[in-house]
Amino acid sequence: MASISEWYAGKNVLITGATGFMGKVLMEKLLRSCPDVKALYILVRPKAGQSMSERVQDMMMCKLFDRVREDNPDFHQKIIPISSELTQPGLAISPEDVQTLTSCINIVFHCAATIRFDEPLKHALQLNVIATQQLLSLAQQMQHLQAFIHISTAYANCNRRHIDEVIYPPPVEPKKLIDSLEWMDDSIICDITPRLIGDRPNTYTYTKALAECVVQQESGKLNIAIIRPSIVGASWQEPFPGWIDNFNGPSGIFIAAGKGILRTMRASNDAVADLIPVDVVINLTLAAGWYTAVHRPKTALVYNCTTGGINPFHWGEIEHHVMSTFKRNPLEQAFRRPNANITSNYLINQYWILVSHKFPALIYDLFLRLSGQKPQMMRIFNRLHKAIGLLAYFSSQDWEWNSDNMNMLMNQLSADDRRTFNFDVRQLNWPEYIENYCIGTKKYVLNEDMSDIPAARQHLRKLRNIRYTFNTVLLVFIWRVFIARSQMARNIWYFVVSLCYKFLSYFRASSTLTQ
Ligand SMILES: CCCCCCCCCCCCCCCCCC(=O)SCCNC(=O)CCNC(=O)[C@H](O)C(C)(C)COP(=O)(O)OP(=O)(O)OC[C@H]1O[C@@H](n2cnc3c(N)ncnc32)[C@H](O)[C@@H]1OP(=O)(O)O
Ligand SMILES: NC(=O)C1=CN([C@@H]2O[C@H](COP(=O)(O)OP(=O)(O)OC[C@H]3O[C@@H](n4cnc5c(N)ncnc54)[C@H](OP(=O)(O)O)[C@@H]3O)[C@@H](O)[C@H]2O)C=CC1
Structure with a gap:
């Protein structure tokens, strides 16, 4: 034949x-x-x-x-x-x-x-x-x-x-x-x-x-x-x-996660x-x-x-390999460090959308406005939310x-x-495939050069420093507004500190007694 x-x-x-x-x-x-x-x-x-x-x-x-x-x-x-x-x-x-x-x-x-x-x-x-x-x-x-x-x-x-x-x-x-x-x-x-x-x-x-x-x-x-x-x-x-040329299905999600834009999505870790x-x-x-x-x-x-x-593979495993690949091979000009998590819990997802999507988008848009530029982050997040809302049906069940x-x-x-028309997926090594897939989105969808990876890593380090600085400023601010200004907050604060001190002294004393 x-x-x-x-x-x-x-x-x-x-x-x-x-x-x-x-x-x-x-x-x-x-x-x-x-x-x-x-x-x-x-x-x-x-x-x-x-x-x-x-x-x-x-x-x-x-x-x-x-x-x-x-x-x-x-x-x-x-x-x-x-x-x-x-x-x-x-x-x-x-x-x-x-x-x-x-x-x-x-x-x-x-x-x-x-x-x-x-x-x-x-x-x-x-x-x-x-x-x-x-x-x-x-x-x-x-x-x-x-x-x-x-x-x-x-x-x-x-x-x-x-x-x-x-x-x-x-x-x-x-x-x-x-x-x-x-x-x-x-x-x-x-x-x-x-x-x-x-x-x-x-x-x-x-x-x-x-x-x-x-x-x-x-x-x-x-x-x-x-x-x-x-x-x-x-x-x-x-x-x-790793050849891919569009944002459809998971590709857009991987890119959004790699760019640090997507931090949370409704999906079941254990679903195939x-x-x-x-x-x-x-x-x-x-x-x-x-x-x-x-x-x-x-x-x-x-x-x-x-x-x-x-040859089953699960969304939880995909999340792990996507994140690990983009940490090693970062995308250029990421919005934040890549760190996306999937959850099947509606309320937890809504909480992270508020804290990790909407809040940073608001701050960034405020920064753009103050520097005379057009705000854009909230618009991007609204589109992303529409897309993940439509895809969640497929990632939440088996x-x-x-x-x-x-x-x-x-x-x-x-x-x-x-051999020539291979469709035997038993041979598919998922971690390797997902890594090539993510790199494919970088090279062929975003047209980014692999030689620019050191600069992308440098950018991620800068983002990490911005985050540390931001967290410190936020802590000082909270201290200033809620602790330093209100007598009651100060009393609560002193009470918490003295309680911690008492616990510490108690443990120190009991450990010297048992020696
Ligand atoms: C690390 C986490 C890991 C978690 C893993 C969880 C992943 C779950 C993924 C589940 C996938 C399930 C797919 C199910 C497939 C069923 C199979 C099929 O038969 S059928 C095959 C599957 N069919 C499909 O996948 C079609 C799904 N897509 C749609 O229906 C529409 O695109 C839309 C409604 C999402 C947006 O409509 P609209 O607002 O009118 O906007 P436009 O269309 O005009 O695009 C605007 C911009 O957004 C871009 N972009 C597009 N998609 C995504 C995306 N997913 N994301 C991000 N971005 C996306 C697009 O390139 C464009 O960029 P630009 O040019 O402006 O720069
Ligand atoms: N991608 C996926 O994950 C999956 C896809 N499929 C199926 O596979 C097939 C191909 O999907 P895929 O390649 O991803 O889809 P694409 O959206 O990439 O391609 C669709 C194709 O259809 C053509 N087309 C759309 N409208 C018209 C029109 N009015 N007249 C002429 N041509 C038109 C497009 O042409 P133009 O370039 O001019 O727009 C394009 O060539 C589809 O039947 C889809 O249902 C099934 C399961 C999953």
């Missing part, structure tokens, strides 16, 4: 969401490990004042593609951008492009989605469900299509504790919801959203569950597989350890942190594409792509995912493929 890379040789691949985090890693891996792939057609929209081709050119310059560039400097010739806005009818693909795609595509990877937790329901539905439906219709017209791989999330069914590799009945029939929301005013939709999403935490997980149902409805006509990754983190090994490295997800996705096309399973296979059941299909797929691979 052909190996995975042999199977991809000569194939035309369609990728949605190629400019996103996972889409880029998918493209890189395909180009590097399947060098004979014929072409990658990627659906891209113009954005932020950049045309589609400018965006693609920029993307290919990214460090992520360094290894591919080394192997094949002309790799860009294999990338064919197709202009598309997924929220538009027909995905806004021109008739000529539709013609090209339907005549040549062999496999589709559908990665595009809105992953924002606060997305208005109508937009999340438009992108995550309706666009998926439209892409499936397009796929049905593709004459040489062998597999359609849909990227979902392990949290699509997070209202359940135990999640099997099956497509669960949807919370509502997608078509009914689409029809009803079509005529509704945005404010009405906003009002009924909590009732609709029910026991799911956000519109993201809700619409991803609906998308799975839409995919299932087409599974009789197409060869389909669904990949459900948990919390996708930086790369483990490929193309190099189901992180999965992005390269593992992509290796599994490519292997699943091969398996779906070659073996044509009778029903759509779902692959829960998680670590918790196989889920159990069945991963039989992931194991089955691993057993189907040859020894060579298992």
